[in-house]
Amino acid sequence: MSHTTDLYTKYVLNTARRSLTLVRGEGRRIWDDAGKCYLDFGGGIAVNCLGHAYPAMVKALAEQAARIIHTSNLYFNDPAGRLAERLVKHLGGSGKIFFTNSGAESNECILKLARRAGHATGRFEIITALNSFHGRTFGGIAASGQDKLKSGFEPMLPGFTHVPYNDLAAVEAAITPRTIAVLIEGIQGEGGICPATPEYLLGLRALTKARGIMLLIDAVQCGHFRTGRYQSYQRILEGTAGAEGFQPDALSMAKSLGGGFPIGAAWISEEYENVLGPGTHNTTYGGSPLASAAANVVLDAIETEKLDANIRARGDELLAGLKPMIGKSGMVAVRGLGGLIGMAFEQEVASDMVKKFSDAGLLTIAAGTKVVRFLPALNVTSSEIEEGLGIVRGAFNA
Numbered sequence: 001m002s003h004t005t006d007l008y009t010k011y012v013l014n015t016a017r018r019s020l021t022l023v024r025g026e027g028r029r030i031w032d033d034a035g036k037c038y039l040d041f042g043g044g045i046a047v048n049c050l051g052h053a054y055p056a057m058v059k060a061l062a063e064q065a066a067r068i069i070h071t072s073n074l075y076f077n078d079p080a081g082r083l084a085e086r087l088v089k090h091l092g093g094s095g096k097i098f099f100t101n102s103g104a105e106s107n108e109c110i111l112k113l114a115r116r117a118g119h120a121t122g123r124f125e126i127i128t129a130l131n132s133f134h135g136r137t138f139g140g141i142a143a144s145g146q147d148k149l150k151s152g153f154e155p156m157l158p159g160f161t162h163v164p165y166n167d168l169a170a171v172e173a174a175i176t177p178r179t180i181a182v183l184i185e186g187i188q189g190e191g192g193i194c195p196a197t198p199e200y201l202l203g204l205r206a207l208t209k210a211r212g213i214m215l216l217i218d219a220v221q222c223g224h225f226r227t228g229r230y231q232s233y234q235r236i237l238e239g240t241a242g243a244e245g246f247q248p249d250a251l252s253m254a255k256s257l258g259g260g261f262p263i264g265a266a267w268i269s270e271e272y273e274n275v276l277g278p279g280t281h282n283t284t285y286g287g288s289p290l291a292s293a294a295a296n297v298v299l300d301a302i303e304t305e306k307l308d309a310n311i312r313a314r315g316d317e318l319l320a321g322l323k324p325m326i327g328k329s330g331m332v333a334v335r336g337l338g339g340l341i342g343m344a345f346e347q348e349v350a351s352d353m354v355k356k357f358s359d360a361g362l363l364t365i366a367a368g369t370k371v372v373r374f375l376p377a378l379n380v381t382s383s384e385i386e387e388g389l390g391i392v393r394g395a396f397n398a
């Protein structure tokens with residue numbers, strides 16, 4: 001056992017199945033404490049969208065840290081103001097941002113928003129999807145459609161109903177006079193990389209509008225250009241008639257937003273932007289100058305290097321390279337968009353496969369027990385995709 005694993009065993013709560021001790025990263029490569037190099041297609045669970053040690057990120061963090069790191073929510077700061085403007089513009093130009101520090105916190109914000117919006121009329125129920133994942137807070141586990149997240153923490157926060165994903169009729173049937181919102185992921189991430197269909201998205205928007213119900217989207221994993229468009233629903237709805245102007249009422253984000261620096265955010269549409277006022281909701285750290293500076297670097301890089309187009313093309317290459325492997329080791333499907341690709345197996349072998357790929361020099365991440373996720377940085381190159389495919393091929397053939 002290394003000194004680090006020894007320290008973890010003694011002093012860190014054992015809530016995750018940790019494997020390697022990672023010490024350094026550069027670009028899409030990462031090194032462990034034994035000096036072994038890995039191609040990183042796990043990206044710190046869809047977070048490191050610019051890879052590691054991205055020079056402009058390193059510079060901006062150092063410069064911002066030297067100027068001011070934290071102010072608290074009692075004061076304005078310029079990096080957060082600029083970031084909010086950029087996010088709102090990406091979301092159509094109206095509405096407002098609430099900054100948080102994680103995906104779960106961003107979801108807490110939109111769940112509280114919905115509760116508060118429905119309070120005067122006695123509406124508090126929120127419909128979510130089976131197999132969804134919305135974080136580990138009490139709101140997050142209650143919202144998530146997976147029993148294993150709730151087990152032992154009951155009683156749950158009341159008011160959540162779970163229905164099958166991509167099933168519009170099931171949502172309609174679950175609506176009651178107390179329903180205030182429907183919450184879905186654009187692509188279910190932890191649930192196994194399952195994209196929403198265009199019909200589901202458009203149907204949900206029409207249904208919720210007609211019934212005066214909010215549509216909330218959890219874009220923590222699938223958002224922020226991971227699919228090759230700013231939001232996964234924009235990518236999914238490309239070329240679909242009637243999709244122009246599709247907008248949820250609120251959206252949660254985190255992960256790629258900060259490129260590795262912890263920051264999350266909730267976007268709230270103009271219609272609901274006054275529901276949470278002073279004293280109703282807040283956080284000490286949200287939108288710190290340092291976190292916001294990191295998020296601004298991510299947006300700069302995506303814009304100047306056209307990383308949306310890059311990850312779309314690299315994702316297509318990855319899908320095309322993985323598809324011929326269907327049938328190997330019980331692999332039954334490959335699915336996803338851009339830098340959010342899942343390889344599904346018949347059996348519960350995801351963690352074994354992740355270990356196999358890791359031993360062969362490629363980091364990937366399990367999604368549940370049957371799916372392996374590929375979450376490369378948005379600036380991954382074509383030759384790195386080819387290299388990753390070679391490692392996967394080699395592991396299957398071994």
Ligand SMILES: Cc1ncc(COP(=O)(O)O)c(C=O)c1O
Pocket residue numbers: 045102103104105107133134135136185189190218219220221222254255
């Ligand atoms: C869709 C989705 N929502 C929420 C979360 C929770 O985010 P965090 O771990 O930053 O709290 C995750 C994390 O994997 C996620 O994938």
